[in-house]
Amino acid sequence: MSEMRFFVDPVRCIGCKACMQGCSECATHRGKSMIHLEYIERGTSTQTAPMVCMHCDLPTCAAVCPADAIKRTEDGIVQSSQAPRCIGCSNCVNACPFGVPRYYPEIDQMLKCDMCYDRTSLGKKPMCASVCPSEALFYGTLEEFQSRRQGTPSNTFQFGAQTITTKVFLVLPAGDVGLNMDVLSHMDARFEPDAFDHLDPFAHLEPLPMGEHL
Amino acid sequence: MLKPSGAALPPRHDPDPVMVPVMDVTLDRRGLIAGVVFSLLLTLAVYLGSQRFHGFDGALAGYCFATVFALFGVVYRYAVWLQRPATRVYWKRGWELFWQPGQRLRNTLLFFKMGWEKMLEQRFIRKRSRDRWLAHQLIFWGCVIAILITFPLTFGWLRFESDFTHPSNYLVVLFGQRLEFFTFPARGVIGWLFMHGLNIAAVLCLAGISLAVGRRVKDEAEISTQRFDNDIMPLVLLFAVSVTGMMLTVSNMFLEGKFYYWITTTHAVTVMLWLLYLPFGKFFHIFQRIANVGVWFYKAAGANGPQAECARCGEAYTSAMQREDLKAILPDLGFDYRNNEQAVDNWQNLCPGCRRKLMTLNQFRVTGKEFM
Amino acid sequence: MARPPLSREEFLQEFGPTLHYAPPGGFRTVDDDAALVDTHCCFCGQQCGIRLKVKDNAVVGFEPRYEFPFNKGKLCPKGIKRYLQGSHPDRLLHPMRRTPDGYERVTWDEALSETVSKIREIQAKYGKDSFAMLSGVSLTNEKSYLVGKFARVALQTANLDYNGRLCMVSAGAGNKKAYGIDRASNAWDDIPRAKVIFAIGTNIAECFPITTDYIWRARDAGARLIYADPRMVPMARTADLFLPLRIGSDSALLMGMLHVIIRDGLTDEAFIQAHTVGFDDVRAAVSHATPEWAAEITGVPAEKIELAARWYGEAETGFILHARGLEHQTKGVENVMSCANLALATGKIGREGCGHSTITGQGNGQGGREHGHKCDQLPGNRDITNPEHRRYICDVWGLPEEELPGKGLTAQEILNAIHAGEIKGLLSICFNPLVSLPDANFNREALNKLEHYSVIDFFLSETAEHADIVLPGSLHEEDEGTSTSGEGRVIKINAPVTPPGEARRDWEILLDIAQRLGRGRYFQYGSTQEIFNELRLASRGGTADYSGITWEKVVNNQGVFWPCPQVTERGNTTMHIEELDSVHPGTPRLFEGGQFYFPDGRARFNVVKWRESAEVVDDEYPVWFTTGRVVSQYLSGTQTRRIGPLVDQFPHPKLELHPRLARQLGIQTDDWVTVTSRRGQVTIQANVVNTIRPDTVFMAYHWGGRQSANLLTQRALDPISKIPEFKVSTCQVRLATPEEIVEGENARRLSAVTEKNLPAGYGLNARRQELRR
CATH class of the missing domain: 3.40.50.740 (Rossmann fold)
Incomplete structure (x- = not known):
């Protein structure tokens, strides 16, 4: 059987947070979720951004850790911080290009997604990809993915001068290989009131009537 | 108030490594020097503390050698560890902030407070899990008691002698000085405690080990991530040390000294293995944990100074000091997140939240759909 | 006189809702000996398979039930946290x-x-x-x-x-009138085989979340998704065609679509001839219902209505899904029958990949x-x-x-x-x-x-x-x-x-x-x-x-x-x-071979004439008001408002309104606003979002007391099904006065109390922050 892989397809995400709730149910997480899910900007869209650890081939988080607390195992999984070592400095939180690690002040430790190592190392699916209703998070072989899904899974990301390759795949439109992580086109005056009028799905509607109660 | 440091750290400069003849291994020069210096200092302390080996117990020489070697190993590894780019930042900044003028007394008090909370009470472990904290505390205090008793004994700093005036009493000899005021009956409470101090330590350790092993056997997450050399080996070593140590007492008290020689040898071997494992294995986290106190200073100072704002959303998300320090070490580590675009000239100027959102935003951008 | 004997505070202390977070015995890293019992989630009509972890006669957690064919382990947040309703501090233990x-x-x-x-x-x-x-x-x-x-x-x-x-009574009555039986026409396995999916008046992502996967599977196989809703709900966001219709105008939209289908010859005449009764009357009834006419009423551009009709009519197979959006109306049954008319006129029922189903809301x-x-x-x-x-x-x-x-x-x-x-x-x-x-x-x-x-x-x-x-x-x-x-x-x-x-x-x-x-x-x-x-x-x-x-x-x-x-x-x-024998294998797909549940085996077309809802906007109440669900809550919240992690996802109802309306009223996100209808008023915080029609405001209905959306809705009933018109009312919206804000904050404070003795290191506030984002 070919290797099991993890695919992320944020466009499908319905923002239900089943992944977060499922993640927090994992026996080792004690009610905490390692996956992130947040609205991009609720004012303009219901689009949410799900974020699991991408499991970089050369993890920035591990490199900036002063305490050697983050290890990448041979199977390509970047493990969460080792409890005895993590000194809670948040270097990894600030350096990860994907914004994945989270610092928990109450336990003075960073915890991050380890692709449910307790499950995946036994051949089970990770919790988030098990429960995700829309398969925005999908765990299976590449063949399985290709047999039922469109799009090209890609695991190469360009951050300015830095290329990062990951174990986890992002689904891109058919034919696209590699994603340039652009910031500038997503900077458009986010906090001005008219900024998103051009994105208004209701822009065609008549102006509202003016009245005593309006 | 503790203030962050704005100045850039001095550039790194790595001394040439030292070739070990025949073995085709290189050693770090700083680590080597520090290790040798500390080992020599300890040897000197043993020499002086035992009144030029007058009070040195030859039977314990093996333990003493192993301890000196373990010290060399720990210091060597610590020195190498401190040269890692990220560690070096915290080490340098930590001392810089600690010695900040006008803060030194307060910092020293804080140092002890933090030392208590983080190193001895280990409050952070209790927050993680009570069971784990209990196991850890039992093992920790077991080891501390054992070290406090055995190290002075093997170094020849401490011994017990019969009190001439009351033959049933013992008295403490420290650095060759007979502490006449500190005599105690051999069969009294203090005597019992001294006699069985190591057994008490062993019992604490064994209790802690059984809790830890119980967890490692049953906990799914631990089972999946633990490695024998890193996670099981330390428990096995501690177990062996504790059990063989207690067997000495058993042999002495109940078996009329049967197997005593055999047991002492085994015990010596296990203790030496433990000492030699100290610098390389999991136990090194004991020494790394001290950095936690430095990090506390770093964070406290950072919070009092300018904050780094996200280049996209404008939210402050960390201290400016930490962001700049991070950006400074990333090239050393082989990462280059710089960008030609002016507005965001470095990916590292974004908050974690925006970085997460940008993956979705960029995926959406390439799909070319109308509404997000 | 059956009045409640305690004050709100006293009820809160004694009976909750208490926000429950941790499984009985606290979070256990080690969960040996926990038995696994296969059962189902209770929090919507999908009835997802779930596996509960049980220890000492208490449910302590869940596991995905991969083997159950409907959801294959998938769950929404309600299913995951459903186990927390057990061992609950509010549980009634004696009469x-x-x-x-x-x-x-x-x-x-x-x-x-x-x-x-x-x-x-x-x-x-x-x-x-x-x-x-x-x-x-x-x-x-x-x-x-x-x-x-x-x-x-x-x-x-x-x-x-x-x-x-x-x-579901509107759907039930409509289905019986059209097909002679009241059931979803197909097993969901037919959805991925459809070439076009038309969802109207249903927030699938939040109310029937697992169905999103069935729809995506269809879309991966090339199906188009048409989504009609006054709000751009999560599934509508990615739809191939979004029809932002005005609340209460569903039958006009559906009549307009049927008009185009008939006009453009997209009907399945053979199917109509062989398996239905009454098409001529329906044809006559929609003859005037041009897309322009429908556009006038619905606010959806005529060309989009035409496109929707053509996509649905031309596709080889198609599936219609609807829910309370069009059923919770005084025209609920008519709206359902209008959908049935579309399915019958194009013969998209009773065969593979074709169907017309309501989405049931309740377990x-x-x-x-x-x-x-x-x-x-x-x-x-x-x-x-x-x-x-x-x-x-x-x-x-x-x-x-x-x-x-x-x-x-x-x-x-x-x-x-x-x-x-x-x-x-x-x-x-x-x-x-x-x-x-x-x-x-x-x-x-x-x-x-x-x-x-x-x-x-x-x-x-x-x-x-x-x-x-x-x-x-x-x-x-x-x-x-x-x-x-x-x-x-x-x-x-x-x-x-x-x-x-x-x-x-x-x-x-x-x-x-x-x-x-x-x-x-x-x-x-x-x-x-x-x-x-x-x-x-x-x-x-x-x-x-x-x-x-x-x-x-x-x-x-x-x-x-x-x-x-x-x-x-x-x-x-x-x-x-x-x-009794048990030989029959069951019937995943109804109406195969065009067999309907009337004595003559033929389906019925039902004439629907356009009429307005019981209440329409006027000078006094100029804003449309509608209600619905959020994904983390279920119905009146008796169970889900007591489950801490679910409440944290959406702790209080908010009034969704469009930036254009908000600007006109001087309202910004998180401002306290007062919504008034002819029945009552509610003061809650605003959420200014451009995912709702500018003439409509929305409020989720899961809360009681002074946070209840149903203080505003009306008791007008559908004449046949007697379903109340929850989805269409009118209201005024304005910034709240300081007194009203105090009242609103009070209502919020009294809505729930947090369980005591949370495990050390749980970090409640941070967890809440994460779930709310």
Whole structure:
């Protein structure tokens, strides 16, 4: 059987947070979720951004850790911080290009997604990809993915001068290989009131009537 | 108030490594020097503390050698560890902030407070899990008691002698000085405690080990991530040390000294293995944990100074000091997140939240759909 | 006078809602010995398979149930955290009697004696029908059947109705009128085979989340998604065509689409000829309904309506999905029939990849509406006014036919009758009308007028606070039985734990009351399976025929789709349950070969004429008001408002309004706003989002008290289905005054209390922040 892989397809995400709730149910997480899910900007869209650890081939988080607390195992999984070592400095939180690690002040430790190592190392699916209703998070072989899904899974990301390759795949439109992580086109005056009028799905509607109660 | 440091750290400069003849291994020069210096200092302390080996117990020489070697190993590894780019930042900044003028007394008090909370009470472990904290505390205090008793004994700093005036009493000899005021009956409470101090330590350790092993056997997450050399080996070593140590007492008290020689040898071997494992294995986290106190200073100072704002959303998300320090070490580590675009000239100027959102935003951008 | 005896603060302290976070015994890293029990989620009509972790007679966690074919392990947040409703600090553990200053603990004997004597007293004084019963469809099929029989045979009242009245009755009535049967036309497996999916008035992502995967599978195979909704809900965001229609204008949109389909010759004439009746009348009725006409009413551009019609008409296969958005209207049945007209005119029904289904909102919304706890219905979806049907059921029950009551009042009508003093006593189970029925102020007045009210519940819901006698019943995981999912699949609910304290299983309580009312001989059941077996016999020959289904078959086949009738001569005539056969494999897809459930086998076209909703905007109330759900809450929230992590996702209702409207009113996100309708007013915080029509505001309805959306909605009912018009009202919106803000903040403070003794290191505030983002 070919290797099991993890695919992320944020466009499908319905923002239900089943992944977060499922993640927090994992026996080792004690009610905490390692996956992130947040609205991009609720004012303009219901689009949410799900974020699991991408499991970089050369993890920035591990490199900036002063305490050697983050290890990448041979199977390509970047493990969460080792409890005895993590000194809670948040270097990894600030350096990860994907914004994945989270610092928990109450336990003075960073915890991050380890692709449910307790499950995946036994051949089970990770919790988030098990429960995700829309398969925005999908765990299976590449063949399985290709047999039922469109799009090209890609695991190469360009951050300015830095290329990062990951174990986890992002689904891109058919034919696209590699994603340039652009910031500038997503900077458009986010906090001005008219900024998103051009994105208004209701822009065609008549102006509202003016009245005593309006 | 503790203030962050704005100045850039001095550039790194790595001394040439030292070739070990025949073995085709290189050693770090700083680590080597520090290790040798500390080992020599300890040897000197043993020499002086035992009144030029007058009070040195030859039977314990093996333990003493192993301890000196373990010290060399720990210091060597610590020195190498401190040269890692990220560690070096915290080490340098930590001392810089600690010695900040006008803060030194307060910092020293804080140092002890933090030392208590983080190193001895280990409050952070209790927050993680009570069971784990209990196991850890039992093992920790077991080891501390054992070290406090055995190290002075093997170094020849401490011994017990019969009190001439009351033959049933013992008295403490420290650095060759007979502490006449500190005599105690051999069969009294203090005597019992001294006699069985190591057994008490062993019992604490064994209790802690059984809790830890119980967890490692049953906990799914631990089972999946633990490695024998890193996670099981330390428990096995501690177990062996504790059990063989207690067997000495058993042999002495109940078996009329049967197997005593055999047991002492085994015990010596296990203790030496433990000492030699100290610098390389999991136990090194004991020494790394001290950095936690430095990090506390770093964070406290950072919070009092300018904050780094996200280049996209404008939210402050960390201290400016930490962001700049991070950006400074990333090239050393082989990462280059710089960008030609002016507005965001470095990916590292974004908050974690925006970085997460940008993956979705960029995926959406390439799909070319109308509404997000 | 059934007034609540305690202040809000006192209720909060004593009965919650308490936000429950940690499983019994705290988070355990080590969960050895926990048994795994296969069962289902109780929090919507999809009835997802789930595996519960059980230890020491308590549910302590969940595992995905990958083997269950519907969801294959997938779950929404409600399913994941559903286990936290067990071992809950608010759980009612013993019977209680209301006193002027609170509730006192009584024995079961005292509680039931009082209930029974009140029933007798009220019925003797005012007549049998003056004592009503309200029920709900979170109950299993067995309990639904039992409640129907109990009310008619033990209580002997005609006035029994259920909260499905607020849910699927429009679809039920519309389906029966068009197809002669009330069930989703297909198993969901047909959705991925459709080439076009038309979703109207349904927020699939939040109310039926697992269905999103079926739709995406269709889209991956090249299907187009058309989405009609006044809000750009999560699934609409990615749709190929979004039709942002004005609330209450659904039938105009559907008529416009049918007009285009007929005009452009996209009808399936052969299918219409062979399998339907009445197309000519419908053709005539939509002849004037041009896309431009529809655009005028709906606010959707005419070209988009044309495009939608062409996409649906031209596609080889197509699936229509709808839910409360178009059903919760005074035109609910008409809207459903309009959808059926589309499906029938294009022949997109009864074959692979083609169908027309409602999305059931409630757990057992499908099964619960088949077995006789609707006011006009007998088991097997039989009609209580049909003499033949009455006779058959009386035969099964061994009841003299004259003792079987006739048709009673519907849910809202029962409350109206209570308000009018015609109904004096009430027994309710599994229903929280004070939160879920429209015009909450009116219903509160009604409840206060009751002479006696007994409630069977597991938590003290807002409605139960008015009860004289509180009888602690059972949770979903404390009783076994079957339920029927939205796609018509009968599934098995298992009971990993027993009711805690003195709480009892619901059916045992009903049996006890029946016994005390002297009707025990009709209720000789030793287990729920015996109830199911009687249900099989009672449903035999009805449209909802379960007679060929056994519990074993349900378990072995991972569910059975009804109709599952008898296939043998003996099975069709016997009155002995053990002689029923179970050969029939079930019916995943209805209407194959164009066979519909009318005597002539033909489907019916139904003429729908455009008319306005009961309330339309005017100068005084110029903004449309609509309600709906959020993904983390379920119905009136009696269960889900007590589960901490779910509440944290969406802790309080917010008013969604478009930036254009907001600017006109000077409102910004998180401003406190007051919404006023002709019925009442609510002060909540605003959420300014451009995902809603500028002329419409939206509020989720899961909260009670002063946070209840149903303070604003109206009691206008659909003339056929009697469903209230929750989805269309009008209102004023303005910034709240300082006094109103204080009140709003007060209501928020009193909405829930956080459980004490959370585990060390849980980091509650950070967890809340993460879930809210």
